Amino acid sequence: MDKAPVSRGFRSRQAEQPTKDRLPPGQYVTMGFPVLSAGPTPQIKVESWNFALQFGGSLLGKWDWAEFEALPQTTITTDIHCVTKWSKLDTTWQGVTFDDLLKAVGLAKPRARYIIAHCDGGYTTNVPVADLVDGQGMVATRFEGLPILPAHGGPARLLVPHLYFWKSAKWVRRLRFMEMDEPGFWESLGYHIYGDPWKEQRYDGD
C-alpha cells in the first residue's frame, strides 16, 4: 500500500496509549483477559495430570502434580500480547522455569535447538530453545497468585511472554526437544513460525 487512507471521524487515541516501548505495533491494551481456543476447554484434574520432558521419543523426566509443585518456583510479572491484537500489562505468573526443568533432569545444557509443546486437546506449538532459557520461559501453574482457570490454560500452561501468546500453549503436558524446527498447530495454519510481537510477525511471511 502506498499510503493508508485516513478515516475521517475515526478518533485518535494516541494520547491514551502506553509508551511505544511498552505496546508492540498494532496492539491495544485490555483490562480483561480474553479467551481464544480452537476447541472445547479440557477439564483436567490435577490428580490425573502429569508433565513430561522428552527428547524425540525418549523420556528425560516426568512429574505428577505434587512432584511438579515441589520443583523450584519462580514468579514473574510481565506483559502479554495476543496475535488477535489485545495486550495485557503487568500480569503475574508463577511456575517452574525451563532452566529449572533442565536442572531437574540433570541436563547441563539443552538437548536440541527447538522444542514442540504438546497439549491436552491436541494443540501443539513450536518454540526455539534459545527463547526458553535464561528465565525467558516457564511452565506456569498460577496466575495472579491463584490456580490458572481451565479456560486460561489451567492446570498448567507454557509461558513465553516475549512471543505472541499462542506460543504460551494452554494445557501443556509435554515439551519435546527437536533437532529441527517444526510448525505447530497455528503455525501450520498461516500463522508465523516465530511470532515476535515487536516485529509484528503475526502471519506467515510477516
Next chain:
Amino acid sequence: MTVIETAAMPGRRLEWQLAEVRDIGVETPRVKSLLLHVATWQGHLPGQHVDIRLTAEDGYQAQRSYSIASPPEDELVTLTVERVDNGEVSPYLVGDLRAGDRFELRGPIGGYFVWTVATRGPLCLVAGGSGIVPLMAMLRHRARRNVRAPAMLLYSSRSLEDVIYREELDAMARRDADLRVVNTLTRKWPTRWKRYRGRIHKSLLAEACFPPEQNPKIFVCGPTRFVEDVSGLLVELGHDPLTIKTERFGP
C-alpha cells in the same frame, strides 16, 4: 486436530489491501453489514476472518479482526460488525462509516474454523449473538452450492430485534428441507413467540444437534462464556472434543 484446507499461501506475506465500502446494510439496531470491494482479493473460505486497520488524521492506527459473512462465491467481501459500547473501532464502523469510504484490510486469516461443501458429515452450527457471522458464511456457501448435506443452526439472541440475518435465515430454512434453524431468545420475546426461550441448555442441544453417532462437524461461535458453556455441554453429550471447533470473542 485435522485441517481441512487452507487458502493461505505458505511464505507469502498477507499484504494490506484497500477496501472500499460499496454499501452498508442495517442488520439490527447494533449491527451493520459492510459490503466491501477489495480489488486485489484472492478469495477466502467460509469461517475465515480479516484484520482491518484504521488510520486517524494524526496517523494513529488501530487494528481489529472481523469475521467474513459473505460466501466465497460473492464478489464483494461482507463484514458484519456489532457496535461494542466503549469500543474503539466498532462504533466508528457502525456509526460513522459511509459508502465510498476506504480503509485497509488484510486476509483471509485462519484455516481451522473453516467449513466448505467438500467437508463430509452433517453440519452443526451453534451461534451466540454476533457469533453467527462466520457461520453465516458457511450457510450461504452451502446454499449457493445447492448442497443437500444435512445442516442445523442453533442460534441464541437476546431478543427478536437482535437476531442478525433473521429474514434470510428463515427464507433459507423454508427453501431447504435439509436445513433446520432453531432460534432461542434469552432476554425478551414477543408474546406469540413459539420458538425457544432462555439460554441454550443441555436438552435443547441434545434435541437440536445431530447425535455423536452421526459424526457431525460442529462449529460454535459467540461470546467467551457462551462458547465455554456450549462446547462443554457438547462434550458432556458425547461429542468428541476434536470434532468441535470454537471461536470466542470478548473479554
